[in-house]
Amino acid sequence: MENRIATMTRTEASVLSTNRVVRNTYMLLSLTLAFSALTAGLSMAMGLPHPGLIITLVGYFGLLFLTTKFRDSGLGVLFVFALTGFMGFTLGPIISKYLSLPNGHMVVMQAMGGTAAIFLGLSAYALTTRKDFSFMGGFLMVGILVAFLAGLGAVFFEMPGLSLAVSAMFVLLMSGLILYETSNIIHGGETNYVMATVTLYVTIYNLFTSLLHLLGVMNDD
Known part of the structure; x- marks a missing residue:
């Protein structure tokens, strides 16, 4: 009887802990997305140029290390807000570039709507079904590394076709990462809401920029 009570107590504590991580993660994610949108809007309003690939990578990995x-x-x-604010700052000039195109406003709105639909749909699926997607971890890690290196190659060697393929890969990989990370949170694999927030934010950022690239190409006259 005592063992049963102890088991129930541990289970209830685990459920409460998981619910707290989920709640804190989505609350912090909402705030960081709003802050990132603010910094993106400021960089657009000020007409600031994109800082470049090197500064973006150094800033991202440096702030990620501190976080x-x-x-x-x-x-x-604090470093989560610094990281997401910096990424929003780098996103502003990219959005400005697309808005300057003939169908720019439609492309940006489609990318935003697609990102929201994919994230909310996959998150809701993982939360409601509570399926374990931990088996995807190894595949996603290798896939993201390959896509990242291919993306760098596309930039340095100016290969538009490869860049387009990388964007398509990132849409699929980020969709898988949403399922994986949400599953990781609800099954107790990720107990730190700060790191969970960073992972989901980076997923949304990459998903949005990849959709922006793909839709921009499809709407280019």
Whole structure:
């Protein structure tokens, strides 16, 4: 009887802990998305140029390192906002470039709507079905690494066809990552809401920019 009570207590504690991580993750994610949109809007309003690939990568990985290092303290939350604000700052000039195209406003709105639909749909599916997608971890890690290196190659060697293929790969990989990370959170694989927020934010960012690229090409006259 005592063992049964102890087991029930541990199960209830685990459920409460998971629910707290889910709640904190989506609350922080909402705030960081809003902050990122604000910094993107500011960079667009000021007409700032894109900082370039090197500065973007150094800033991203540097702030990601600091966020990971301080993920268990209040500084972790501060660095999450620094990271997402910086990424929003780099996104502003990209959006401005697409808005300057003939069908730019439609392309941006389609990309935003597609990103929201994919993220909300896949997140809801993982949360409601509670299926375990942990088996996708290895495949996603290798796929993202390959796509990242291919993307760098497309930039340095100016290969538009490869760049387009990379964007299509990232749409599929980011969709899988949404399922994987949401499943990871609800099954207790990810217990730190700071890192969960960063993963989901980066997923949304990459999904949006990839859709923007693909839709921009399809709407190009």
